[in-house]
Amino acid sequence: MNADSSSNTRAVLALASSSPRRRELIALLGLPVRVVPSSADESTPPGWLPSRIVEELARRKAQAVAGRSEATDDEMLIVVGSDTIVVLDGEAMGKPADAEDAVATLRRLSGRTHEVYTGVSCIEVRTGRTLTAHRVTSVRMKELSEERIARYVATGEPLDKAGSYGIQGIGSLLVEGIEGCYFNVVGLPLSLLADLLERYGIVLP
Numbered sequence: 001m002n003a004d005s006s007s008n009t010r011a012v013l014a015l016a017s018s019s020p021r022r023r024e025l026i027a028l029l030g031l032p033v034r035v036v037p038s039s040a041d042e043s044t045p046p047g048w049l050p051s052r053i054v055e056e057l058a059r060r061k062a063q064a065v066a067g068r069s070e071a072t073d074d075e076m077l078i079v080v081g082s083d084t085i086v087v088l089d090g091e092a093m094g095k096p097a098d099a100e101d102a103v104a105t106l107r108r109l110s111g112r113t114h115e116v117y118t119g120v121s122c123i124e125v126r127t128g129r130t131l132t133a134h135r136v137t138s139v140r141m142k143e144l145s146e147e148r149i150a151r152y153v154a155t156g157e158p159l160d161k162a163g164s165y166g167i168q169g170i171g172s173l174l175v176e177g178i179e180g181c182y183f184n185v186v187g188l189p190l191s192l193l194a195d196l197l198e199r200y201g202i203v204l205p
């Protein structure tokens with residue numbers, strides 16, 4: 001099944017997110033997409049592994065939207081939720097509370113390699129069939145001087161991003177290199193999402 005399928009049912013995605021990055025990325029798949037911001041509870045108990053955190057939060061975001069969505073007779077509606085965290089020394093870091101918190105996070109990331117975890121969860125609205133997975137990308141940061149961190153935080157870019165940087169923006173200047181999926185760092189691992197969609201019978205290029 002694909003967007004141009006001659007079958008009577010067409011695949012439609014509902015992105016459970018208010019992230020402009022995720023919206024841009026999911027559009028690359030070429031399927032029809034509706035965007036429905038999700039307001040799920042993002043708290044998790046202490047001690048959860050990063051993989052569990054991102055998978056659970058991705059599922060919660062998708063469930064919050066699936067619960068108030070209805071597919072029309074001629075469509076297979078799949079809600080997609082996603083969650084990203086940065087992990088250093090086993091500690092999960094989400095979005096910074098404020099500029100000061102962003103400075104403290106970047107000081108910790110400086111000159112070291114951390115992991116970015118992104119969970120993706122798909123729910124087919126009609127059947128409730130739910131598929132969830134995650135990817136991990138290693139990111140090595142340059143040594144960052146105090147002046148450089150201050151200049152970067154002053155751009156405002158870090159404030160709505162896990163780990164207090166955006167690899168797709170001017171934050172790319174702080175990054176030495178990565179190992180793994182780039183889109184995973186930006187917040188939506190497209191190749192993983194495509195693997196999940198294939199399991200619903202959706203054919204992509």
Ligand SMILES: Cc1cn([C@H]2C[C@H](O)[C@@H](COP(=O)(O)OP(=O)(O)OP(=O)(O)O)O2)c(=O)[nH]c1=O
Binds near residue numbers: 019021022082167168
């Ligand atoms: C590390 C990194 C994170 N990010 C972003 C991706 C996510 O949007 C954000 C992590 O926060 P999330 O809580 O995963 O997502 P969100 O609150 O932005 O959006 P929603 O829950 O509505 O889907 O950090 C980047 O854009 N670039 C990066 O390099």
